[in-house]
Amino acid sequence: MEHSIKKVGLVSRYPPVHCGVAEYTKMVVSALRSLNPRLEVYVFSTDEAGNEAWQDELGVHVIPCYPRFASDYSMLLNALSEVSVDVLHLQHEYGIYGMGREVINALSKAKEEGLAKKTVVTMHTVDHPYTERKDTLKFQASLNSVDAVIVHSPLQEFELQIQGVEAPRLHRIPHGTLINPYLCYTRSYLAKSLGLQDEFSGVVLAVPGFLRRDKGIDVLLDALEMLRDMRFTLLIAGESKDPKVHDLVSASTSAKTIIMEKYLSSDEILRVVALADAIVLPYRDRHGAYAVSGILHLSMGGLKPIVGSRTPRLVELYQFAPRLTVPPGEPGELARKIAWLVENYDYAVAYMTELYGYAARTQWIRMAHRHLKLYQNLLTCSSI
Structure with missing residues (x-):
């Protein structure tokens, strides 16, 4: 029965x-x-x-x-x-x-x-x-x-x-995975809804989610120092969970960096993802632990290219879009991958098709x- x-x-x-x-x-x-x-x-x-x-x-x-x-x-x-x-x-x-x-x-x-x-x-x-x-x-x-x-x-x-x-x-x-409901909104509208000025230039790269040491923010900032001649805007958006990461982010003087240092609800993260051209997740491996990134799934639902590190939390990215992954803790590799993405953006969007299919299935x-x-x-x- x-x-x-x-x-x-x-x-x-x-x-x-x-x-x-x-x-x-x-x-x-x-x-x-x-x-x-x-x-x-x-x-x-x-x-x-x-x-x-x-x-x-x-x-x-x-x-x-x-x-x-x-x-x-x-x-x-x-x-x-x-x-x-x-x-x-x-x-x-x-x-x-x-x-x-x-x-x-x-x-x-x-x-x-x-x-x-x-x-x-x-x-x-x-x-x-x-x-x-x-x-x-x-x-x-x-x-x-x-x-x-x-x-x-x-x-x-x-x-x-x-x-x-x-x-x-x-x-x-x-x-x-939630397919992003904000994809049809303009960047100007989304920026205003997040309390940001529409001052973006070039490709907009977003790093959403809690700001912790294992998120690899330091690696990303080092990578972007190698790309000073490239037109891009980096949007770092999330609540700081570590004073050292807070100091690192606050010390960034690049005019290409916009910082939203506050707690973001899932809805706000969806708007950040919809506003961006691509997502960057330069995570470090947590020693001795297997997990899956919720931010990866929020990002997947945005149907945008994602560059990430080859760590257990991002195993699904490695499985479905391996060419957009890099070894963790390698700013030079990350810089080269971001440069490739910016120069081949349309191809990168097409390459992500298999991951988008996985987003729909999940x-x-x-x-x-x-x-x-x-x-x-x-x-x-x-x-x-």
């Missing part, structure tokens, strides 16, 4: 908290509600934005019930006792939930007490044995205690499989359908 899914609970950060996982969860929820408006969705969130429960514009019940890096999830279980859900789905990131098993134990207890029929974990970051934070490997060894584990890339899937997570429990569902509505199908299969089967 098929069990129809009626209630889903997501354990995750959620806007207005400034976080990529929070934005990801809202995108998933929006698509789930579009597919099934009668689906009740509860987000059991951190208390970073306050302790009061509320209902957002999507009809999602947001219940703050634990702090970041919590060691006690009794308030989560108390909240679940009021609503109980068919599927309890954790959006896990080590920077939110830490490396301990407490949150996994809470999921197991929720199932034991009948507060959730099935439990699911999405691993936004998977560490491999070369990681410097060895406790993450112990956490990953505990994933067989949940009903399903979702990952975003084959690298993550096979790493967990090698570490002993049972293969039938693993499900690869790519990060969702639209949020499609990825939400795969989530719903997984939930339904878990409820239908007594075990995986």
Whole structure:
């Protein structure tokens, strides 16, 4: 007998908290509600934005019930006792939930007490044995205690499989993509909507997203120093997460650089991408970690050329547009690739066709359908 899914609970950060996982969860929820408006969705969130429960514009019940890096999830279980859900789905990131098993134990207890029929974990970051934070490997060894584990890339899937997570429990569902709704707007309109003057010259290169050391901003600035004779405008747009990166960006005196140093919502990032001619993602590899870039997917939806480094977070770019990737930490290589892009822009647009096709195939509505199908299969089967 098929069990129809009626209630889903997501354990995750959620806007207005400034976080990529929070934005990801809202995108998933929006698509789930579009597919099934009668689906009740509860987000059991951190208390970073306050302790009061509320209902957002999507009809999602947001219940703050634990702090970041919590060691006690009794308030989560108390909240679940009021609503109980068919599927309890954790959006896990080590920077939110830490490396301990407490949150996994809470999921197991929720199932034991009948507060959730099935439990699911999405691993936004998977560490491999070369990681410097060895406790993450112990956490990953505990994933067989949940009903399903979702990952975003084959690298993550096979790493967990090698570490002993049972293969039938693993499900690869790519990060969702939103086809940019601002592509038909003029650059002047988009600049004004972002509070910018329309002072762009040449090719506009954008670097959107949080400004951290692993984003390779220093490498990009060094690369552009080698391209002083080229007509371009660099738009750096995002909230600084590191004082050293803030100082580096602030010290840029190039008239070709425009800086928007503030938190950008997904909607604002979409406008930045639509305004640009190309996106540059000169990321460094995070030592011992596999993840997938949400900014890459926001950029893919803009149907613009993307130049990026060959790192695990950008594995999809390397897979579908390898000629536009460069080794990480190599400003000379990056400068040559940007120069090639500017000189061969129309060819670069055509070359990206395969990546654009991937963007269409991974639209949020499609990825939400795969989530719903997984939930339904878990409820239908007594075990995986």
